[in-house]
Amino acid sequence: MAHRYTSPLTAADVTPPELYFNRRAILAGGVATLGAGLIGGAAHAQVNNEELEPNSWEDITSYNNYYEFGTGKSDPARNAGQLTTSPWSIEIDGMVDNPGTYSFEDIMSEMTVEERIYRFRCVEAWSMVVPWNGFELADLLNMAGVQDGARYVAFETLVRPEEMPGVRSPVLDWPYREGLRLDEAMHPLTIMATGIYGREIPNQNGAPIRLVVPWKYGFKSIKSIVRISLVEDEPPTSWNMANPREYGFYSNVNPNVDHPRWSQASERPIGGGLFARRQPTLMFNGYETEVASLYEGMDLSVYF
Ligand SMILES: Nc1nc2c(c(=O)[nH]1)N[C@H]1C(S)=C(S)[C@@H](COP(=O)(O)O)O[C@H]1N2
Ligand SMILES: [Mo]
Numbered sequence: 040m041a042h043r044y045t046s047p048l049t050a051a052d053v054t055p056p057e058l059y060f061n062r063r064a065i066l067a068g069g070v071a072t073l074g075a076g077l078i079g080g081a082a083h084a085q086v087n088n089e090e091l092e093p094n095s096w097e098d099i100t101s102y103n104n105y106y107e108f109g110t111g112k113s114d115p116a117r118n119a120g121q122l123t124t125s126p127w128s129i130e131i132d133g134m135v136d137n138p139g140t141y142s143f144e145d146i147m148s149e150m151t152v153e154e155r156i157y158r159f160r161c162v163e164a165w166s167m168v169v170p171w172n173g174f175e176l177a178d179l180l181n182m183a184g185v186q187d188g189a190r191y192v193a194f195e196t197l198v199r200p201e202e203m204p205g206v207r208s209p210v211l212d213w214p215y216r217e218g219l220r221l222d223e224a225m226h227p228l229t230i231m232a233t234g235i236y237g238r239e240i241p242n243q244n245g246a247p248i249r250l251v252v253p254w255k256y257g258f259k260s261i262k263s264i265v266r267i268s269l270v271e272d273e274p275p276t277s278w279n280m281a282n283p284r285e286y287g288f289y290s291n292v293n294p295n296v297d298h299p300r301w302s303q304a305s306e307r308p309i310g311g312g313l314f315a316r317r318q319p320t321l322m323f324n325g326y327e328t329e330v331a332s333l334y335e336g337m338d339l340s341v342y343f
Contacts, residue, residue, distance in 0.1 A: 091158065094167045094310045095310060098167060100243060105244075107198075107203040107205040107206050108204060116243045118204055120242055122203065123199075124242065127142070128141060129264055129266065130267070131179075131266075132267075133269040135184050135269050136183070137183050146182075149182060150178055152234070153173070153174070155230055156168060160257065160320065162256035165309050166308050166309065166320075171234065173233055175230055176229045180269070189270065190220065191270050192220075192267060193217075194218065195214045196215035196216075197263045197264075211277050211280075221269075228253055228254065228329055228330065231249070231264075232244075233248050244262070253324055253326055254324045255290050255291055258277075284299055289342050292323055293323070294322060295339075296340050305317040306319075
């Protein structure tokens with residue numbers, strides 16, 4: 040059953056950034072010292088990940104992939120600062136009861152933000168652990184009211200050449216596009232992230248709002264989202280369009296299915312220092328118990 044949602048706010052309701060930042064920080068677990076950059080304890084950590092030690096703020100915000108700002112790992116931190124992230128809105132369209140333009144403030148006022156400490160695994164075989172603040176994508180989709188025929192969710196990133204030097208070159212076919220099957224999108228592990236370490240999410244990490252799907256390779260976790268479409272057919276995705284042999288639609292972390300050019304059996308943890316060792320990659324990035332049932336009966340070397 041689709042859930043009906045009528046917004047009490049309009050685009051004219053402008054909230055100063057400091058205010059919604061504070062509100063989000065409070066929702067994230069009562070952070071008192073916003074500038075400190077660290078939250079003591081992990082009371083709100085995902086139960087199955089209580090043992091995970093998050094990477095430093097420095098690691099998480101200086102080693103990034105965000106091709107709209109360049110293809111180098113330090114390009115996003117260098118170039119993304121100029122991106123205007125307020126005002127921001129997301130167009131939700133396709134097979135929904137309540138299509139329309141949802142302002143960021145409007146969305147945030149309806150959502151409960153919590154902390155989730157997730158493993159993050161890039162297809163390039165490095166990994167991090169990130170303490171995200173966000174809400175379940177399912178809550179947003181329910182707000183829009185998913186209609187019966189919808190089977191996939193398509194996402195698009197902003198394209199703004201004046202502020203995004205990377206989109207002036209055709210490294211990818213812009214906008215950056217991603218997609219999930221509806222059951223993947225509705226899974227409670229799939230979140231829309233709006234913060235890291237209880238602070239506003241930095242531009243290089245996808246401000247003001249990005250997807251995080253912890254059992255899939257990092258490129259599925261699309262940044263700075265401006266459109267979400269509920270559709271019937273599997274949507275085109277940027278990396279699959281660029282190289283279908285190397286990047287499939289599913290892109291589940293799977294140590295048994297190698298990338299055509301390198302092994303996916305192990306990963307290099309970022310920030311481990313001098314003695315950092317490669318570590319074995321876990322099936323579904325360690326979330327097998329939670330998500331394996333989504334793929335029952337599928338040959339994951341065919342649907343990679
Ligand atoms: N719009 C957009 N989203 C993107 C990317 C990108 O280039 N553009 N890169 C992806 C890749 S390959 C990875 S590994 C993650 C990196 O997220 P992080 O920089 O927050 O670690 O973002 C993903 N989302
Ligand atoms: Mo990636």
